[in-house]
Amino acid sequence: MRTDGQTAKQSVKQTVYQHIAHQGIVSKADLLPSYSLTSSTMNRLLEELLGDGLIAESGFGPSSGGRKPILYKINETYGYVFGLEISRFYSTLGLFDMDMNPKSFVRWRMDEDMTPEQFVKYVAGRIRVLLADHGLTESRIIGIGIGAVGPLNREEGIILNPLYFPAKGWSNVPICSLIEQATGIAAMLDNGANTALIGEHWALRHEGIEHMVYVHAGISMRSAMMSYGRIVYGSVDMEGSIGQMIIQTDGPRLNEEGNYGALEAFVSVQALEKQARSDAKMGRGDLTNMYHLPAERIGYDTLLRELARDSAYVSELFLRSARYFGIGLSNVINLFHPQTIVLGGTLVTSHERFFQTATEVARSNAYHNPEYVPVFSKGVLKEDAVATGAALMVWKAMPV
Incomplete structure (x- = not known):
């Protein structure tokens, strides 16, 4: 059993390791100001990290009058982690080294045949292929992080009752235990919005951003918030609750659940x-004649094709949605006052005008504008953010 002193030492050791990873290449002098440690204690910690193979020497830094200091960096080949995104449109599996460099990405469509059983079987098969491709064994893998559509029971590793999956069976799925049984690799679970924010924050780590919000607009709406560099968790796990923000009293309801307006x-x-189908039944938009299909079969793919053709009707449909999105974003801004807001999802990437319109509306309705103006971004990692953040989640939890 570890004593309190051993636990404290392990915590500091892990923090120093992650500090080195965060900075890239550092000397002992770079590390000391951040810790209440003597020079000799820091030496011992660095020697332990070197001995464990977690870090490596990286040459010498410039001299400040005496010996040139030894530089240290992460040993990126110490181990590897997988990051897995489970979403409604597409899912993604990524393999990363210890420096979070992506070695491979695999992305596939989630259709009506991709039940949990088929999904786990497919993921296990892809993992075997990636291990073989990179000459790795399971013993080199630290774990697999999963960023999934919620709601979830993170502690138990269960996907609870998400809506709108094309395939059946995605309720009360013990995804972590299923993945572990199929692959022999330990798994961790969190909401995809949370892991996307973790990934984007890592990609921007040198910019000193501590307060961030991530908002996803796709088949549904999801969000995550970070304060002082840490994900903010509520008493219940409801990443999709942003979609239930009421922006129009007595307004429409999406389906048979959720709030009106x-x-x-x-x-x-x-x-x-839903709006395009309703318009088509009223004789607006002309999509039924153009594509020779009934109103009920007008889908998002059709709308995207018309948006790319600058259809006046479809462009207005998307821009109206963008204006509402901007109102919702302004409410988030006025509540949390983040430094940076990362926007993701198929609506955000549908057309540059969607992003521009939504952010313009959000800025104009932000309290303290123009003194306080948050930065809006489509992110650095974009479609790879969820899987990358899921891998980072495992890396950060790795015992050192």
Whole structure:
């Protein structure tokens, strides 16, 4: 059993290791100001990290009058982690080294045949292929992080009852234990919005951003918030609750659940499809004649094709949704006052005008504007953010 002193030492050791990873290449002098440690204690910690193979020497830094200091960096080949995104449109599996360099990405469509059983079987097969491709064995893998559509029971590793999956069976799925049984690799679970924010924060780690928000607008709406560099968790796990923000009293309801006048009724793939189908039945838009299909079969793919052709009707459909999105974002801004807001999802990437319109509306309705102006971004990692952040989650939890 570890004593309190051993636990404290292990915590400091892990913090120093992650500090080195965060900075890239550092000397002992770079590390000391951040810790209440003597020079000799820091030497011992660095020697232990070197002896464990977690870090490596990286030459010498410039002299400040005496010996040139030894530089240290992460040993990126110490081990590897997988990051897995489970979403409704597409899922992604990524393999990363210890410096979070992506070695491979695999992305596939989630269709009506991708039940949990088929999904786990497919993931296990892809993992075997990636290990073989990179000449790795399971013993080199630290773990697999999973960023999934919620709601979830993170502690138990269970996907609870998400909506709108094309395939059946995605309720009360013990995804971590299923993945572990199929692969022999330990798994961790969190919401995809949270892991996307973890990934994007890592990609921007040298910019000193501590307060961030991530908002995803796709088949549904999801969000995550970070304060002082840490994900903020509520008493219940409801990443999709941003979609239930009421922006129009007595407004429409998306389906048979949720709030009337909620943001998701205006800003989601389903909301756009529902509006286009309703318009078509009223003789507006001409999509039924153009594509020779009934109103009920007008889908998002059709709308994207028309958006790319600058259809006046479809462009207005998307821009109206973007304006509502901007109102929702302004409410988030006024509540949390983040430094940076990262926007993701198929609506955000559908057309540059969607992003521009939404952010312009959000800025104009932000309290303290123009003194306080948050930065809006589509992110650095974009479609790879969820899987990357999921891998980072495992890396950060790795015992050192």
